[in-house]
Amino acid sequence: MTEKTLQQLKTAETEKISHLDYFNIGISVDCxxxxxxxxxxxxxxxxxxxxxxxxxxxxxxxxIKPDEDLDAASYRVLKERTGLDDVYLEQVRTxxxxxxxxxxxxxTVTYYSLIDLRNHKLQLDLNELHWHPVNEIKxxxxxxxxxxxxxxxxxxxxxxxxxxxxxxxPEKFSLRELQSLYEAILGMExxxxxxxxxxxxxxxxVDLDEMEHDVPHRPGKLYTLKKQYRNKSMKATAPLQLV
Amino acid sequence: MTEKTLQQLKTAETEKISHLDYFNIGISVDCxxxxxxxxxxxxxxxxxxxxxxxxxxxxxxxxIKPDEDLDAASYRVLKERTGLDDVYLEQVRTxxxxxxxxxxxxxTVTYYSLIDLRNHKLQLDLNELHWHPVNEIKxxxxxxxxxxxxxxxxxxxxxxxxxxxxxxxPEKFSLRELQSLYEAILGMExxxxxxxxxxxxxxxxVDLDEMEHDVPHRPGKLYTLKKQYRNKSMKATAPLQLV
DNA sequence: AAATTAATGTGTCGTAAGTACATATTTACT
DNA sequence: AGTAAATATGTACTTACGACACATTAATTT
Numbered sequence: 001m002t003e004k005t006l007q008q009l010k011t012a013e014t015e016k017i018s019h020l021d022y023f024n025i026g027i028s029v030d031c032x033x034x035x036x037x038x039x040x041x042x043x044x045x046x047x048x049x050x051x052x053x054x055x056x057x058x059x060x061x062x063x064i065k066p067d068e069d070l071d072a073a074s075y076r077v078l079k080e081r082t083g084l085d086d087v088y089l090e091q092v093r094t095x096x097x098x099x100x101x102x103x104x105x106x107x108t109v110t111y112y113s114l115i116d117l118r119n120h121k122l123q124l125d126l127n128e129l130h131w132h133p134v135n136e137i138k139x140x141x142x143x144x145x146x147x148x149x150x151x152x153x154x155x156x157x158x159x160x161x162x163x164x165x166x167x168x169x170p171e172k173f174s175l176r177e178l179q180s181l182y183e184a185i186l187g188m189e190x191x192x193x194x195x196x197x198x199x200x201x202x203x204x205x206v207d208l209d210e211m212e213h214d215v216p217h218r219p220g221k222l223y224t225l226k227k228q229y230r231n232k233s234m235k236a237t238a239p240l241q242l243v
Numbered sequence: 244m245t246e247k248t249l250q251q252l253k254t255a256e257t258e259k260i261s262h263l264d265y266f267n268i269g270i271s272v273d274c275x276x277x278x279x280x281x282x283x284x285x286x287x288x289x290x291x292x293x294x295x296x297x298x299x300x301x302x303x304x305x306x307i308k309p310d311e312d313l314d315a316a317s318y319r320v321l322k323e324r325t326g327l328d329d330v331y332l333e334q335v336r337t338x339x340x341x342x343x344x345x346x347x348x349x350x351t352v353t354y355y356s357l358i359d360l361r362n363h364k365l366q367l368d369l370n371e372l373h374w375h376p377v378n379e380i381k382x383x384x385x386x387x388x389x390x391x392x393x394x395x396x397x398x399x400x401x402x403x404x405x406x407x408x409x410x411x412x413p414e415k416f417s418l419r420e421l422q423s424l425y426e427a428i429l430g431m432e433x434x435x436x437x438x439x440x441x442x443x444x445x446x447x448x449v450d451l452d453e454m455e456h457d458v459p460h461r462p463g464k465l466y467t468l469k470k471q472y473r474n475k476s477m478k479a480t481a482p483l484q485l486v
Numbered sequence: 487a488a489a490t491t492a493a494t495g496t497g498t499c500g501t502a503a504g505t506a507c508a509t510a511t512t513t514a515c516t
Numbered sequence: 517a518g519t520a521a522a523t524a525t526g527t528a529c530t531t532a533c534g535a536c537a538c539a540t541t542a543a544t545t546t
Contacts (some may be wrong), residue, residue: 025270025309027339027350066268066348070334094337094352096270105309107270109337109350136492162477176494192535193496201532216540419522436525437505444503460522461513 025105025184029074030061031089032112032151033082035131036168042117042131043148044081044124045104045140052102053141057132059148061108074111083123087169088114088232092154093147100143112151114167159185163204166225172221174212175199189234204229251477268348272317273304273387275355275394276361278326278374279411284392284427285360285374287367288326288383295345296384300375302391304351317354331357331410331475335397336390343386357410395428402428406447409468410475417455417463418442439482447472 033044046055060081064073071089079085089111097105115122117131134152137196139145159165165181166173179195199205205223276287288300302322307316314332322328332354358365360374377395381485382388402408408424409416423436442448448466457464 024267025307027268027270062270064339064350067341069341070350070490091336093334094313096307096352098310098312107307107313107352109339154378174494190492191534191536193536196495198533216543217491217497218540220494269532417523434506435523436507439524441504458522459514461511461521463523 025107027064028061028106028108028111029064029070029077030059030147031074031077031106032059032148033078034112034114034155034168035117036181037117037131038182039180039184040133040135042139044045044133045130045132046128048141050102050141056139056141058141059129059144066068070109081124081129082115083121084115084119086232088164090154090158092151095143095147097143110147110151112155114164116168116170118170156186163225163229172208172210172222172224174222176220255482258484268350270307271304271349271351272307272313272320273302273351273353273390274317274320275302275353275391276321277355277357277411278360279424279427280360280374282423282427283376283378286377286380288373288375289371291384293384299382299384300373301384302387313352321356324367324372325358326364327358327362329475331407333401334396335394338386338390340386351459353390353394355398357407359411359413397476399429406468406472415451415453415465417465421465
């Protein structure tokens with residue numbers, strides 16, 4: 001690290017990087033917080049307050065407290081930023097290149113989380129935070145674009161095997177909504193008949209015998225995820241092969 | 244952390260945990276170094292030098308240096324311990340529970356690596372290090388049993404999709420050796436005819452038109468992995484579905 | 487009220503892949 | 517020369533995948 005970055009450390013960024021000093025390695029968590037709206041997958045971002053990245057957005061993260069478990073730190077970031085505490089969180093990868101943070105050495109453990117944008121408990125400070133369609137993001141602060149892409153890649157793997165996608169939907173949803181969401185995540189169109197066949201084989205869903213409302217067309221039936229699959233923690237189930 | 248553990252820190256463990264103090268979080272890498280011998284998957288372990296874990300073995304790891312990339316740290320551990328520098332390494336997960344290390348707060352980034360035990364460059368200090376069949380390991384120091392299991396689980400996923408298994412074999416190998424290795428990793432027996440069919444469909448191998456020697460039975464043909472798949476870094480290929 | 491629009495809901499058939507399984511062949515060993 | 521043990525190979529059955537078309541329902545427009 002150069003004298004210049006040490007200097008920066010003592011001035012502008014003192015609050016945020018208080019765990020950092022010349023000789024120590026800082027550890028943070030970064031969360032890729034994903035929601036689904038208007039047929040698009042969106043990620044929650046904040047405008048970077050670092051001069052080096054002026055104008056760029058960054059993921060939400062924080063330093064890990066000395067008496068805080070790793071997962072607890074990312075739960076805390078999520079709770080502080082969204083008000084939600086019953087969320088799906090998955091650790092993806094740790095990034096630690098020497099120069100990834102301009103103010104010093106920071107290693108970051110990254111998570112992605114899936115939240116339902118229609119959840120009533122959701123409380124966002126929209127002056128600070130912004131939802132961005134993931135497909136429109138070209139550049140982020142730090143190495144956060146790489147982190148985002150890595151998390152999305154992992155999410156694509158996960159949805160093929162595990163019933164995690166339902167964390168992005170309200171409790172009741174139609175098969176069309178579910179299929180559109182799969183299509184948004186996987187970036188491809190799926191055949192409706194084959195999709196329904198495969199989903200029904202999985203036996204993940206309960207037919208609620210209710211119809212959707214307020215759609216400008218024939219309403220579809222509503223379904224919900226079976227209770228046994230509703231745990232927010234990762235649990236293995238048989239793969240769902242969609243392509 | 245209690246006064247007692249702080250005390251220990253100042254005495255017995257000073258060298259190994261020199262990056263640790265009461266207020267800081269230490270960062271280490273731990274490597275699950277895997278080899279294949281006698282139809283068994285084996286992991287390289289060292290006897291723990293911590294009093295809390297006397298008699299137990301632990302994985303090989305070290306603290307990350309302030310000017311060292313994350314991957315570089317695990318490459319260094321591997322190079323120092325095995326003499327090898329052309330190895331397959333994959334980051335798996337980061338473990339950071341508060342109490343996982345008795346001397347203080349240490350977060351560890353874990354990797355698994357696959358090495359060929361018949362590699363002539365291999366230089367092991369067998370006074371210190373020991374190969375243990377992974378299936379016989381019941382308990383390890385720290386949370387290393389959990390780390391080992393997590394890595395093995397990831398390895399099982401990987402070998403289904405990517406040609407990484409060949410890093411455990413010498414350059415030339417027979418289909419029987421390859422199949423036995425898959426069986427050892429996956430923990431199940433495979434049908435020989437179906438196995439060969441699937442491998443040949445993958446088009447990963449070159450028939451060398453050579454025979455194996457020194458086997459107490461009819462020798463099989465030798466194959467080698469095609470050059471384009473020999474990169475040690477992770478690269479996606481089409482899945483190999485063995486079950 | 488009738489016609490239009492746009493989505494839901496369902497089934498079949500051809501193809502590809504997966505699984506179970508048996509016999510002849512080659513080499514080493516005795 | 518005979519035996520043992522592993523290599524090498526192919527087929528029939530079943531399951532899963534992919535492409536594809538039409539009738540139905542409710543909201544909207546005329």
